[in-house]
Amino acid sequence: xxxxxxHCDFGYAGVGHLGQSVKKSGLNSRGKRQFNVEVREPxxxxxxxxxxxxxxxxxxxxxxxxxSLHVTFPNQTTFRRKNEIVVSSTNDSVYVxxxxxxxxxxxxxx
Numbered sequence: 001x002x003x004x005x006x007h008c009d010f011g012y013a014g015v016g017h018l019g020q021s022v023k024k025s026g027l028n029s030r031g032k033r034q035f036n037v038e039v040r041e042p043x044x045x046x047x048x049x050x051x052x053x054x055x056x057x058x059x060x061x062x063x064x065x066x067x068s069l070h071v072t073f074p075n076q077t078t079f080r081r082k083n084e085i086v087v088s089s090t091n092d093s094v095y096v097x098x099x100x101x102x103x104x105x106x107x108x109x110x
Contacts, residue, residue, distance in 0.1 A: 008043035009035040019051040042099030055087040063102035069095040
């Protein structure tokens, strides 16, 4: 069972829409978003790729680790363990799981 039971402080309830306006994407005007990650409480972000474009996304921060689950409908999923995430034009959505390896909460940036 994945311990990520709550969304990150990102977009509306952890959801963003790639290639959309700042409000819908969850990102700020620089194309980034900072949020805190609690110790032993990884969080998740779901990014929808409705325009089916290709995106390169980085998750950075001190002692921050990210994993991604790429979903292509109707029935294909790919799991990757990297802070550098490539969303392909065939991906319908990507779940990004973010955690800290530190002993106190850390700030992440996507």
